[in-house]
Amino acid sequence: MGTNEKNNNLLGGSFVKMAAILAAAGLLVRVLGFLYRLPLTNMIGNRGNGIYSAGYYIYNFFLIMSSAGLPVAISKMISEKIAYGEYTNAKKIFKVSMLVSGGLSFLCALIMAIGTTLLRYYCETNNVTDSLWYRSTWCLYSLSPTIFIVGIMAVYRGYFQGFNTTVPTAVSQLIEQIFNAFFSVYLAWLLVGYGVEFGAAGGTMGTGIGALAGLFILVFYYIKSKKSRNAIYADDKRNYRIEGNREIALNLAKIAIPIITGTAIFSMTNFVDMAMVDSRLAAAGFDAKKIEDLYGQLTGKYVTLSTLPVSISTAVATAVIPSIAASMARKEHKIVQSKVDTALRVTMMISIPAAAGLGALGRQILEMLFPRYPEGGVLITVGSFSVIFLALSQISTGVLQGIGKVKTPAYNALWGALTKIPVNYVLIAIPQINVVGAVISTTVCYIVCSVLNFRALVKATGVKPDYVGMLVKPGISAAAMSAGAIGSYYGIFALVPSNTFAVLAAILIAMMVYLAAMILVKGFKKEDLKMMPAGTKLIGLLEKINRI
Numbered sequence: 001m002g003t004n005e006k007n008n009n010l011l012g013g014s015f016v017k018m019a020a021i022l023a024a025a026g027l028l029v030r031v032l033g034f035l036y037r038l039p040l041t042n043m044i045g046n047r048g049n050g051i052y053s054a055g056y057y058i059y060n061f062f063l064i065m066s067s068a069g070l071p072v073a074i075s076k077m078i079s080e081k082i083a084y085g086e087y088t089n090a091k092k093i094f095k096v097s098m099l100v101s102g103g104l105s106f107l108c109a110l111i112m113a114i115g116t117t118l119l120r121y122y123c124e125t126n127n128v129t130d131s132l133w134y135r136s137t138w139c140l141y142s143l144s145p146t147i148f149i150v151g152i153m154a155v156y157r158g159y160f161q162g163f164n165t166t167v168p169t170a171v172s173q174l175i176e177q178i179f180n181a182f183f184s185v186y187l188a189w190l191l192v193g194y195g196v197e198f199g200a201a202g203g204t205m206g207t208g209i210g211a212l213a214g215l216f217i218l219v220f221y222y223i224k225s226k227k228s229r230n231a232i233y234a235d236d237k238r239n240y241r242i243e244g245n246r247e248i249a250l251n252l253a254k255i256a257i258p259i260i261t262g263t264a265i266f267s268m269t270n271f272v273d274m275a276m277v278d279s280r281l282a283a284a285g286f287d288a289k290k291i292e293d294l295y296g297q298l299t300g301k302y303v304t305l306s307t308l309p310v311s312i313s314t315a316v317a318t319a320v321i322p323s324i325a326a327s328m329a330r331k332e333h334k335i336v337q338s339k340v341d342t343a344l345r346v347t348m349m350i351s352i353p354a355a356a357g358l359g360a361l362g363r364q365i366l367e368m369l370f371p372r373y374p375e376g377g378v379l380i381t382v383g384s385f386s387v388i389f390l391a392l393s394q395i396s397t398g399v400l401q402g403i404g405k406v407k408t409p410a411y412n413a414l415w416g417a418l419t420k421i422p423v424n425y426v427l428i429a430i431p432q433i434n435v436v437g438a439v440i441s442t443t444v445c446y447i448v449c450s451v452l453n454f455r456a457l458v459k460a461t462g463v464k465p466d467y468v469g470m471l472v473k474p475g476i477s478a479a480a481m482s483a484g485a486i487g488s489y490y491g492i493f494a495l496v497p498s499n500t501f502a503v504l505a506a507i508l509i510a511m512m513v514y515l516a517a518m519i520l521v522k523g524f525k526k527e528d529l530k531m532m533p534a535g536t537k538l539i540g541l542l543e544k545i546n547r548i
Contacts, residue, residue, distance in 0.1 A: 021166045021167060021170050025166075025169075025170030025171070025173050025174055028174055028177075029173045029174060029176075029177045030307070030308045030309075031308070032174075032177045032178065032181050033177055033180070033181070033304075034304060034305070034308050035181065036180070036181035036182075036184055036185050036206075037300065037304055038369055038370070039185050040052075040184060040185055040188055040203050041300055041301075041370055041373060042370065042371075042372050042373070043185075043188055043189060043192050043199060044188060044192060044196050044199040044200055044203065045196070045293075045296070045372075045373055046292070046293040046294075046296030046297050046300065046373050046375070046376075047196055047289065047292040047293055047296055048192075048196045048197075048199055048200045048203075048296070049200075049296035049297075049299060049300030049301075050132060050292045050293070050295040050296035050299060050300070051132065051135045051136050051139065051196065051197050051200040051292070051296075052136075052139060052200040052203050052204065052299075052300070053295070053296070053299030053300060053303070054132045054133065054135075054136040054139070054274060054295075055136035055137075055138075055139025055140050055143060055200065055201075055204055056139065056143070056204060056207075057267070057270040057271065057274060057299075058112075058136070058140055059112070059139075059140060059143040059144070059146070059147070059204070059207075060267055060270070061264065061267045061268070061270075061271070062108045062109070062111070062112045062144075062147055063108075063146075063147055063150055064260060064263045064264045064267050065108055065260060065264060066101070066104050066105040066107075066108035066109075066147055066150075066151050067101055067104070067105055067147075067150060067151040067154040068259065068260050068263040068264070069255065069256030069257065069258070069259030069260040069263065070097065070100075070101050070151075070154040070155060070158055070252075070256055071154050071155075071157045071158035071161065072158070072255070072256070072259050072401055073097075073158065073252050073255035073256040073259065074093065074094070074097050074154075074155060074158025074159055074161075074162060074252070075157075075158045075159075075161035075162040075325075076162070076255060076325040076401070076402065077093050077162065077248075077251060077252065077255065078090045078093055078094070078158070078159060078162025078163065079161075079162045079163075079164070079323070079325045079326040079329075080325055080326065080329045081093065081162075082162065082163065082164075082232075082326065083325075083326040083329040083330055084240070084329060085235065085236070085240075086236075086240050087232060087233045087235070087236040088233075088236055088242055089240075089242060089243050089248075090162070091233070092242070092243060092245070092248055093159075093162075093248055093252075094155065094159045096245050096248040096249055096252065097155045097158065097159075097248075097252060098152070098155045100249055100252060101151045101152065101154055101155045102148075102151060102152060102155075104151065105147050105148045105150065105151020105152070105154075106148050106151070108147050108151075109144045109145060109146075109147040109148045110144075112140060112143075112144045112147060113140075113141065113144040116137050116140040116141055116144070119133060119134070119137055119140075120134065120137050123137075130288060132274070132278060132291075132292060132295070135197040135200075136197070136200070138197055138198060138200070138201035139197075139200055139201045139203075139204040141201070142201050142202075142204045142205045142207075142208065143204050143207060143208065145208055146207050146208035146211050149208065149211040149212055149215055150211050152215060153172070153211065153214055153215050153218060156168070156172075156215075156218035156219070156221075156222060157169045157172070157218065159222075160218075160221065160222075163229075163232075164323070164326075167221075168217070168218055168221035168222075168225075169218075171217055171221070172214040172215070172217040172218045172221075173214065175210075175213050175214055175217050176210040176211055176213055176214030176217075177210060178210070178213075179206070179209050179210040179212075179213040179214075180206045180207055180209065180210025180211075181206065181210075182206070183205060183206035183209045183210070184202070184203045184204070184205070184206025184207070184210075185203075185206070186202075186206075187202035187203070187205045187206060188200070188202035188203040189202070190202060254406075255401075255406055258406040258407040258409075258410045259401060259406055259409075259410070261410040262397070262409045262410030262411075262412075262413040262414075263413075265410065265413040265414050265416075265417050266413050266416075266417070268417060269416075269417050269420055269442070269445060272417070272420060272421060272424065273298065273424070273438045273441075273442075274295070276421075276424045276425065276428060276438070277291065277294070277295050277298065277424075277428060277435060277438055278291055278295070280424065280425065280428035280429040280437075281294060281428060281429075281434060281435070283429045284428070284429045284430065284431045284434065285431060286431075286434070293375075294434055294435045295435065297375055297376035297379060297435065298376075298379060298435045298438055298439070301366060301370070301376040301379060301380065302376065302379040302380060302383050302439055305358060305362075305365070305366075305380055306358065306380070306383055306384070306386055306387055306390070307390070308354075309350060309351060309354030309355075309358075309387055309391075310351065310387060310390050310391050310394065323339060323402070324336055324339055324340070324399060324402030324403055325402050325403075325404075327339065328402070328403055328404065333462070336403070336461060336463075337461060337462065337463040337464075338527075340399050340457070340461050340463045341463055341465065341466055342525075342527045343395055343398070343399065344392075344395060344396075344465060344466075344470050345466055345469050345470045345525070347391050347392065347394075347395040348388070348391070348392070348470045348471060348474055349470075349474050349518075349523070350391070351387050351388050351390075351391035351392070352388055352471075352474040352475055352478045353474065353477065353478040353481055353514045354387050355384045355385055355386075355387040355388045355478070356384070356478035356479065356481055356482040356485075357384075357481065357482070357485060357507065357510055358380055358381075358383075358384035358387065359380075359381055359384035359385070359482065360482045360485040360486050360489075360510075361485055361486070361489060361503060361506060361507070362377050362378075362379075362380030362381040362384060363377025363378070363380070363381065364377075364489060364499055364502070364503045364506075365377075365380065365503060366380060367499050368499055368500045368503045368504075378436060379435065379436060379439050382436055382439050382440065383439035383440075383442065383443060385443055386439070386442055386443040386446050389443065389446035389447045389449075389450045390446045390450075392446075392450040392453075392454060393416075393446055393449045393450035393453055396409075396450060396453035396454050396456075396457045397409040397453055399457050399461070400453060400456060400457055400460065403460055403461060405456065405460055408453070408456045408460075409449075409453055411452075412448075412449050412452035412453050412456070413449055415448055415449070415452060416444075416445040416446065416447075416448040416449030416452075417445060419441075419444050419445055419448050420441040420442065420444065420445040421441075423437065423440060423441035423444050424437060424438055424441045427440055427441065469523065469525065473518065473521045473522075473523035474518070474523060476517065476521060477514050477517035477518045477521060477523060478514065480513055480514070480517045481510045481511075481513045481514035481517065482510070484506075484509055484510050484513035485506050485507070485509070485510035485513075486506075488505065488506045488509040488510070489502050489503065489505075489506035490502075492505050492506065519542065519545075519547050520547075522547055522548065524538070524542060524547075524548055525548065526539055526548065529542075529548075
């Protein structure tokens with residue numbers, strides 16, 4: 001049995017298997033995350049959502065600075081060492097990464113806690129305690145310890161993914177989200193009586209509890225897989241140079257810093273929205289309460305719904321990085337091109353119909369999910385288009401990082417972010433447009449970033465994208481699905497005047513229409529279906545009717 005085959009059998013599997021596991025877990029995590037936001041929003045309202053999101057965006061920025069690039073960097077470095085059979089170096093990468101990530105994440109957690117105290121002092125001494133920044137400080141206090149916990153988690157996840165297994169990451173994500181969902185809702189309910197900002201802080205407390213639960217799962221898998229790892233390490237002949245700690249730390253930084261930079265730039269667009277929505281809506285004549293309400297609609301509804309389907313592309317991107325890095329190390333250029341083609345096609349196959357569905361039924365979905373606060377349907381309708389380009393941006397970023405082009409996505413993210421600012425400035429200040437301007441600018445940002453990434457990807461890999469399979473066939477099928485969703489909704493609502501029943505029935509019909517249309521146009525390929533639940537059975541069925 002060869003070394004690479006042994007690695008797969010003991011710890012992981014193929015890129016398709018890895019992506020399928022992460023995609024399934026990622027979708028469940030997103031759904032759970034979305035579901036707990038429903039009671040949370042109905043408890044704290046749009047204003048509470050605005051406070052919650054303001055605190056979460058600041059936390060997310062510190063999180064990115066401490067550990068965002070580490071899972072990618074660690075998985076890439078370890079997968080390359082495994083491909084070369086350098087197992088001692090793989091072990092050293094894990095140990096050095098733990099020291100680097102632990103120290104950096106602890107420092108960031110400390111800075112965030114101290115910074116929050118200074119922010120409260122500034123707001124109190126300058127009598128601006130009604131600002132969004134001040135009201136989010138309780139959220140920041142509750143979130144600061146989570147930065148350290150997630151920093152340690154990042155090392156374990158990168159290590160396992162480098163060994164070609166995504167099961168520990170997937171399971172830990174699920175457990176993390178289950179604990180997060182329960183305690184976020186429970187603590188928000190417990191504290192909201194003291195004020196909406198305390199209810200929002202209760203919601204953020206669940207994040208840390210969930211992260212701690214996820215970390216326990218990863219440590220459990222690490223201990224459990226010790227025997228399998230030792231079996232692989234037994235093949236280590238040590239006929240190669242052992243890298244020093246400093247060298248590993250520098251290599252880690254070379255890969256992680258550009259990734260952190262690119263992710264931080266994207267995160268900064270949230271700060272851009274936060275600052276510009278506040279100032280430009282004020283310039284348009286809106287008062288503080290209305291601004292908080294509109295900002296809550298933007299972050300608690302548009303962002304939550306539009307990022308839900310992107311979990312698939314996130315999973316594919318995560319799986320493709322170590323897989324492509326290993327293939328590049330072995331100079332398997334044709335295999336790299338095949339993996340890139342599959343990743344692009346599957347991503348678009350999911351994101352295009354998701355965007356079409358949100359665009360068709362955005363208002364009705366919000367009325368179903370947030371009966372007490374149904375406003376914001378126009379944000380979903382206008383912003384649905386962004387789902388496609390966010391997904392394309394993520395998968396192209398993953399591929400570029402996998403082939404070693406880690407700086408390219410960072411530069412492209414910067415160009416995307418820069419285009420967002422003038423669009424925000426002009427549109428948000430128009431009273432009739434208001435926060436819809438932020439949605440439009442976000443879409444423009446993703447378009448610029450994804451187009452630049454895609455062009456760089458094609459140039460770097462030499463892949464000839466399957467544009468028909470990637471865009472045309474899903475696009476035709478999504479158009480049919482969208483028409484089916486709208487027609488069935490109004491038809492069912494006329495017979496049974498219940499928005500919830502009509503929406504759920506229309507979504508089910510739309511999914512069947514999309515599946516039928518994709519089968520009709522021969523939109524599925526075997527390698528794509530292997531990444532989906534019951535995909536093997538569907539392959540057999542489509543082969544019988546000659547539609548694959």
